Amino acid sequence: MIGRALRGAWTWALGSDGSTRPAALLRISLALVLWSRFAGELALYRVRTASELALALVFFAASTLMLVGLWARLATAMMAVTMIVMVYGFGLYGGRLGWIHHHTYLLMWATILCALSPCGRSLGVDRWRALRRAGSGGPPAPGERANLWAMRLCGLQLVALYFASAIDKTDPGFLSGDRLEAILLWTYADTGLTASPGLHTLAIAGAWLVVALEYALGLGLLHPRSRRWLLWPGLAMHAGFYLLVPVSTFSVTVACLYLAVLDPDAVHRALARLVGDRADGASRD
Secondary structure (H helix, E strand, O other): OHHHHHHHHHHHHHHOEEEOHHHHHHHHHHHHHHHHHHHHHHOOOOOOOHHHHHHHHHHHHHHHHHHHOOOHHHHHHHHHHHHHHHHHHHHHOOOOHHHOOHHHHHHHHHHHHHHHOOOOOOOOHHHHHHHHHHHOOOOOOOOOEEEOHHHHHHHHHHHHHHHHHHHHHOOHHHHOOHHHHHHHHHHOOOOHHHHOOOHHHHHHHHHHHHHHHHHHHHHHOOOHHHHHHHHHHHHHHHHHHHHHOOOOOHHHHHHHHHHHOOOHHHHHHHHHHHOOOOOOOOOOO
């Protein structure tokens, strides 16, 4: 039984293939998140040194190519290297403290894993050019199926994040509501929230709800039967985080990573139905 379970885990993680459209959607989504987080700081009128100018030019070139899917894997790899330089070179060693928060580390690793995935086979200029060449009598376009081991790692990154976060919060300081209440008081210091008599009770309820949901997501998000019940509560939790407290791009990056735990062929079929494609989008090429 243990051997069969290990073989199944190995096949799921490294030996299974599927549609490349979720990887392409992740590529597109991450490019938009990168713009949302860094474009304002890297706009050319903001740069002051030659190194910042070089960084800005590479950032916008790589992220634009990544978005439209032109030389997609190379562009995504270039963006991943750029993120490493930004986080470690400019952030950790250069003193840009805003670039070394947990949300930037998550965005960096998501970009690295996306670069390792077959993110250029679908939904981009690369795919359009391949289909055009095939239609003109050239070589057949590459199929929209590939080994998705890098996307599996994205999924494992997501559940590890949830499980580690839940463990971190399983302590009296958080479960008592004190930490959450302190965050709310700091965030809403200039409002009348500090005078609310039910704030502490609300903080306790919120703390227990968050911890319970994070444990559930960490343990069940990879399982198809439990995923269907956890997907929307997880996304709703992150929407609440984004609306209520300053989490920058953390919530939207996590939402993008949900693409890595969905059935890739189901995502392909859903996109095919959306655009009115009668062909089975999940067929094997």
